[in-house]
Amino acid sequence: MADHLNLVPFVSVHHMMQLVLEIGVERFMDELTAYLEEDFRRWEKFDKTPRVASHSREGVIELMPTSDGRHYGFKYVNGHPKNTREGRQTVTAFGVFADVGNGYPLLISEMTILTALRTAATSALAAKYLAPRGADCMALIGNGAQAEFQAMAFKALLGIRKLRLYDIDRGATEKCRRNLAGLGFEMTACASGEDAVEGAQIITTATADKQYATILTDNMVGAGVHINAVGGDCPGKTELHRDILLRSDIFVEYPPQTRIEGEIQQLDKDHPVEELWRLVAGKAIGRCEARQITLFDSVGFATEDFSAxxxxxxxxxxxxxxxxxxxxxxxxxxxxxxxxxxxxxxxSLLAQREKGLIL
Amino acid sequence: MADHLNLVPFVSVHHMMQLVLEIGVERFMDELTAYLEEDFRRWEKFDKTPRVASHSREGVIELMPTSDGRHYGFKYVNGHPKNTREGRQTVTAFGVFADVGNGYPLLISEMTILTALRTAATSALAAKYLAPRGADCMALIGNGAQAEFQAMAFKALLGIRKLRLYDIDRGATEKCRRNLAGLGFEMTACASGEDAVEGAQIITTATADKQYATILTDNMVGAGVHINAVGGDCPGKTELHRDILLRSDIFVEYPPQTRIEGEIQQLDKDHPVEELWRLVAGKAIGRCEARQITLFDSVGFATEDFSAxxxxxxxxxxxxxxxxxxxxxxxxxxxxxxxxxxxxxxxSLLAQREKGLIL
Structure with a gap:
């Protein structure tokens, strides 16, 4: 054993892909959600700090640490919108999982793919408590890197089969449709956001622009809908018109972080929100009436990376x-x-020493 | 080029040892000090935050990030005093260096060895400005993992040839002597701290106990000495009697951190200290008279890991x-x-899809 104290398991991108495919995307989402659920249930055990961000003109590099007292995890993640112009990813990530008892790392892992999976699994977890019963149709607005993962998670956990796709870039919608073809969805490419939300019980927004945008206007959101707002996840970046927020019951991961980074940065600092962990732990009630509009204002939190x-x-x-x-x-x-x-x-030190001994 | 965007250079422990030995320990110290000096000189360009610590009963895990606006670096480091009982290191570390422009990591490196080297190089850098002219004898109190690195750095940068070694554990002194034999030192194993400081112009303390200790009492420190206090580096851990601090001109890396972690945690919050970077940048004067007692209160700072x-x-x-x-x-x-x-x-997704297409 003492021979191997130097070695730390490493999961490369290649191995992560193999792992996901060997387990199967839907089973991976199912099992990962169980880990997320378990950790949200013991939320109070976690050390929680806002992410440690280093901002520059071009983007941001963040460290997201957390610990449950037995294990410690952190993620390194960047966000550089201009990267795609150079053929790079806007967001890449890797993470480390360690033993609190001795401080030794237990795992280093790629987390670009893993983050995409945990983001989608967290959205589906929230929707389990918030989406209207029997929902089978989801509008998916923003068909970039996160879109297919959202679709797969909502299929695995909520049985969503109908997707209404929209992106300002038709190429993105086409890519999404191509990737999901043959995986059990009935897909409609829509001409506008208004068109996409038609008949959808769940609206997922996952657009990438780094600005205050209005992907959803108030008139687009009917009674009884669950909104899964994934794209608005940093200061100055939102997707929903403020009026929607005022009509919704809002659920967030970690209020101190979401108030800075999420859709609710548009609201007063004391606007009431409910925490996702309280839903999971049975301390709060999710959807309680059919006409209620629920909103999961997702920004991603360190405990989710820990669970992953x-x-x-x-x-x-x-x-x-x-x-x-x-x-x-x-x-x-x-x-x-x-x-x-x-x-x-x-x-060469030994050689140096031997020379020293000889002289 | 686009084929290799996924790859990040990794320096293992094995490669780090090869690198150090290929360059030579003393040349490595020399060159590393030049990098440290260059970065201390442009100190104001760096994003500086206190380390992000996760404390537990057994120890601490810390992240130490910094950036100069072009590059970003962070170190993961643990501190678990009880680890040696299990054959593990008290402190292990690794680090990441990244491009601020696109957020992509440029290097992942072991940093257990590298930290030992940069700590010693930083001590020697401070001593270049603070030790009395012509110093050739150093007391080295605490002969653990850091001791030989300190000796090599002070030999490379200040020409120290005489070492007076002391440790409460005679085995540690013996190990230190064995390791440094033939490397150009004249070494004396001493029976006490008092014995060790006899005739030394520089006193280095590098003990490991996690408590308020008194490795040096006031009577042991004569006029004109430079003290290089390396061991006191976290809250509740100091090595020098408070009276010594009151007689010394104190130099630190980053005051907000040193006031919490260094020897000066024993002093009032507004006790005057000078910053190392100001010495290097020529904005402050180091030793200015022969009888002056100077103290470098080393705790280690993120920019030093960045330089390394x-x-x-x-x-x-x-x-x-x-x-x-x-x-x-x-x-x-x-x-x-x-x-x-x-x-x-x-x-398997493709297989699934093909099945879908056939059915």
């Missing part, structure tokens, strides 16, 4: 889909870090 | 001592993350 890392950590032990990184110095005697260097095969 | 990562990043391009991690999802079309999954060789 915890799930992946459990899964790779079964599947072996990882490699090991020689990340942690592990001298024979803990205080002998320099000695480890000295005894490294071919160490 | 920046140095390693520059070095590995020349040496090739790294591997590449498949860390960042890189779909052909940035918005098509799901499509990347779909087109993964042997994707």
């Amino acid at each position: 890392l915890r799930y992946v950590r459990d899964k790779i032990e079964q599947t072996g889909l990882y490699t090991e990184l020689d990340l942690l110095a592990d001298p024979d005697e803990p205080r002998d870090l320099f000695g480890m260097l000295l005894r490294f095969p071919g160490s | 990562l920046r140095y390693v990043r520059d070095k590995i391009e020349q040496t090739g001592l790294y591997t590449e991690l498949d860390l960042l999802a890189d779909p052909d079309e940035p918005r098509d993350l799901f499509g990347m999954l779909l087109r993964f060789p042997g994707s």
Whole structure:
């Protein structure tokens, strides 16, 4: 055992794809949601801090740490809207899961794909408590990188089969349709947002523009609808007209963060919101009447990344889909870090010393 | 180029040891100090935040981020005193260096060894400005993991040849002596701290106990000495008697952090201290008279890790001592993350779709 203290399991992008496909996207969403649910239920056990952001003209780099007292996790994530022009991702991420007892990392994992999965799973989890019973049709406005993951999560957890797709870029809608073809959906490409919400019991907005936008106007939201607002997730970026918020019962992940980053940045600081964890823990009631408009104002929170890392950590032990990184110095005697260097095969220090001894 | 956007250079413990030995410990210290100096000189360009700590009964896990506007770096570091009982390191660390312009990581590196090197290099850098001219003898109290690195840095940068070693654990002193044998030092194993400081112009304390300790009492510190206090580096952990502080001119890295973590946690919040960067930038004067007692109250700061990562990043391009991690999802079309999954060789989604098409 002591021989391997230096090694940390690493899940590459390649292994993450293999893992997702081996488990199956829908089962992955199901199981991941169970981990999310378990962690939301013990929300009060978590150390919660707003993300640590480093802003620049071009974008932001953030660290999102949290701990439940037994494990510690953090995600590194960037957001650079101009990246797509250079063929790069707007958002990439990786994460680390560690043992609080000794501080040693237990897992390093890609999290670009994993974040897409956990974001969609969290949306579907909220919708389980908030969407109208028997919902089978979802409007999906914004058909970028997150769109198909939302569709798959809502299929797996709520049985959504009908999708009404809209994006200002028809190419995005076409891509989304192509990717989801043959996966059990009945899809309609719509000519406008107004067209997309027609007959949908759930409206998901997942657009990418970094600005105050009005993807949904007040007239587009009828009684009884559940809105899953995914795209508005940083200061200065919203998707919904303020009037919609005033008519909705609003559910959020972590109020101090959502008030800065979410749709509710448009509202007064003390506007009442309910917390998702309280729904999951049975401390608050979700949808209670048919005409109610519910809104999940999603921005993504560190505990969700923690849950996702915890799930992946459990899964790779079964599947072996990882490699090991020689990340942690592990001298024979803990205080002998320099000695480890000295005894490294071919160490010039040894040579230097021998010369010293000879002279 | 676009083919490799997913890959991030990774410097393992093995590669770090090779790198250090290929460059040579003393040249590494010299060159690293030049990077530290360059970054301290442009201190005002850096985003500075206190480290983000997650405390538990057993220890602490910290993230130390910083940015100069062009690059971003952070270190993950733990501190778990009880770890040595299980054959683990008290402190292990790794770090990431990234491009602020697009948020993509440029380097992931082990930092247990690198931190030991940068801590020693920072001490030697401070001593360049503070130690008495012609100093050739250093007391080294605390002969644990950091001791030999301090010795090598002070040899490389100040020409220190005489070491007076002391540790409450004689085994530690013996280890230190064995490791440094033949590397150009004249070493004396001392029976006490009082014995060790005898005739030393520089006193380095690098003990590990997590408590208020008194490694140096007031009577042990004579006029004209430079104290390099490395061990007191977290709340509740100090090494010097308060009276010594009151007689010293105190130099620190980043006051808001040192007032919480350093020796000066024993002093009033407004006790005057000078900043290391101001010495380096020529905005403050170091030692100005022979009888002055100077104290570098070292706790370690994020910009030093940044400098170390920046140095390693520059070095590995020349040496090739790294591997590449498949860390960042890189779909052909940035918005098509799901499509990347779909087109993964042997994707069960494709199989599912084909079945769908056939039925």
